[in-house]
Amino acid sequence: MAIDYSEKIPNNVNLSNDRTLQRALEHWQPHFLDWWREMGPHDFASADVYLRTATGVDAQGWATYGAVKMPDYRWGIFLADAIPERKIGFGDSFGEPVWQQVPGEFRSQFRRLIVTQGDTEPASVEQQHLLGHTCPSLYDLRNLFQVNVEEGRHLWAMVYLLHAHFGRDGREEAEELLARHSGDADKPRILGTFNEPISDWLSFFCFTYFTDRDGKFQLKSLAESSFDPLARTCRFMLTEEAHHMFVGETGIGRVVRRTLEVMKELGTDDVQALRGQGVVDLPLLQRYLNFWFSSSLDLFGSEVSSNAASSFANGIKGRPDETTQYQDHVCTDATYELETPDGKGGLQKETVGLRNAMNEVLREAYVRDCEIGLKRWNMQIQKAGHDFRLKLPSTRFRRSIGAWTNVPTDPEGRIIAREEYERRLPEWLPTPADRTYVTSLMQRVTTPGKMAGWIAPPDRGINNLALDYEYVRLA
Ligand SMILES: [Fe+2]
Numbered sequence: 084m085a086i087d088y089s090e091k092i093p094n095n096v097n098l099s100n101d102r103t104l105q106r107a108l109e110h111w112q113p114h115f116l117d118w119w120r121e122m123g124p125h126d127f128a129s130a131d132v133y134l135r136t137a138t139g140v141d142a143q144g145w146a147t148y149g150a151v152k153m154p155d156y157r158w159g160i161f162l163a164d165a166i167p168e169r170k171i172g173f174g175d176s177f178g179e180p181v182w183q184q185v186p187g188e189f190r191s192q193f194r195r196l197i198v199t200q201g202d203t204e205p206a207s208v209e210q211q212h213l214l215g216h217t218c219p220s221l222y223d224l225r226n227l228f229q230v231n232v233e234e235g236r237h238l239w240a241m242v243y244l245l246h247a248h249f250g251r252d253g254r255e256e257a258e259e260l261l262a263r264h265s266g267d268a269d270k271p272r273i274l275g276t277f278n279e280p281i282s283d284w285l286s287f288f289c290f291t292y293f294t295d296r297d298g299k300f301q302l303k304s305l306a307e308s309s310f311d312p313l314a315r316t317c318r319f320m321l322t323e324e325a326h327h328m329f330v331g332e333t334g335i336g337r338v339v340r341r342t343l344e345v346m347k348e349l350g351t352d353d354v355q356a357l358r359g360q361g362v363v364d365l366p367l368l369q370r371y372l373n374f375w376f377s378s379s380l381d382l383f384g385s386e387v388s389s390n391a392a393s394s395f396a397n398g399i400k401g402r403p404d405e406t407t408q409y410q411d412h413v414c415t416d417a418t419y420e421l422e423t424p425d426g427k428g429g430l431q432k433e434t435v436g437l438r439n440a441m442n443e444v445l446r447e448a449y450v451r452d453c454e455i456g457l458k459r460w461n462m463q464i465q466k467a468g469h470d471f472r473l474k475l476p477s478t479r480f481r482r483s484i485g486a487w488t489n490v491p492t493d494p495e496g497r498i499i500a501r502e503e504y505e506r507r508l509p510e511w512l513p514t515p516a517d518r519t520y521v522t523s524l525m526q527r528v529t530t531p532g533k534m535a536g537w538i539a540p541p542d543r544g545i546n547n548l549a550l551d552y553e554y555v556r557l558a
């Protein structure tokens with residue numbers, strides 16, 4: 084169904100046919116706008132930003148581009164088209180028709196899942212509240228704002244489900260989504276990673292590479308859900324999410340390219356020499372990758388989880404690409420082997436039911452996807468003739484959730500003494516000096532086509548426009 088932009092809330096869910104729901108969402112809308120003004124991009128409300136806006140939900144040509152002031156962005160409710168006769172694709176009810184309403188017995192499970200997903204969307208906007216002030220170019224500034232408005236729309240997507248399917252509790256949860264704030268001492272966001280500040284652009288690129296990719300995998304597994312409105316919402320969100328990861332992958336790739344240029348000019352990989360020229364040395368980048376990768380791994384939850392098992396059994400949350408990637412969609416007899424710490428400094432093998440290991444199955448798929456960018460960045464480094472390689476740390480490293488919580492390991496995943504771990508952390512994670520240095524690089528560049536000295540230009544502009552197009556017209 085086409086998106087109706089004549090309505091106060093643009094939508095393709097026939098909102099005007101349900102007056103009660105429409106009124107409830109129109110009541111929430113000004114609260115959202117207040118939140119955006121207060122917690123969204125600081126100080127850019129009157130800038131004209133070259134943004135894409137959804138105009139349809141099919142793969143081809145779903146977006147239009149044009150200059151928009153962010154508070155006027157048309158946030159709305161867009162579901163991917165329904166698949167006729169869609170059947171439940173996994174779990175105990177495999178093969179039965181999908182649900183258009185939430186079954187009473189799964190209501191609280193669904194609500195918790197939707198609230199948790201919904202909470203991450205505004206959280207990331209809050210984390211990036213001040214980032215616009217130090218943009219390395221107008222091109223990057225525009226990408227930041229594009230990501231921000233779309234995360235705002237993803238909040239709308241979850242709030243629609245809460246309002247449409249969860250009655251009064253849903254409306255209360257929708258208000259709470261605007262009341263919790265990233266990093267707030269009293270009312271923080273639900274998940275740890277979404278309370279980490281993102282105050283420099285290297286962190287932003289790592290976040291969009293690693294943490295938005297967690298979002299991709301969560302959305303892919305929810306896109307398999309038996310609750311059809313949730314599946315359709317997530318399918319459309321995935322089309323928007325792809326750009327966020329593009330920003331991360333190309334952002335880090337451009338940092339690497341710029342560093343390699345300066346390494347060539349100076350004929351050295353000496354860290355102090357490179358820092359003297361204002362670029363990000365590769366060991367520093369590696370420490371940022373270690374930080375954001377390990378933090379994002381926790382978002383998948385514990386390796387062994389009865390919650391994950393019941394989400395799968397009940398048809399709530401499947402595996403990414405459930406239909407095409409797997410043969411057994413019920414998984415009652417299958418098992419999964421994993422290695423966990425034995426509590427005495429060694430390892431033990433454990434065999435668990437596959438349903439209980441679904442978080443780990445998802446995390447493994449995520450790690451494989453993360454490897455793709457590293458291969459590309461390393462290709463650049465190799466071509467430039469250097470032996471240094473970026474790598475993902477072990478999934479055991481610096482974990483705060485699951486079997487490896489607080490088990491000291493090195494980035495290769497070897498269990499080491501606590502004392503050695505503490506002593507060597509500055510080799511592995513950004514140090515205060517690293518952060519101070521990165522912060523010192525964050526100088527705002529707003530001349531069209533110009534880039535800050537620590538990052539190379541992108542290969543091409545947005546929507547076939549030139550690189551020196553004025554992607555953000557500052558007021
Ligand atoms: Fe999102």
Ligand SMILES: [Fe+2]
Pocket residue numbers: 234295298324327
């Ligand atoms: Fe995202």
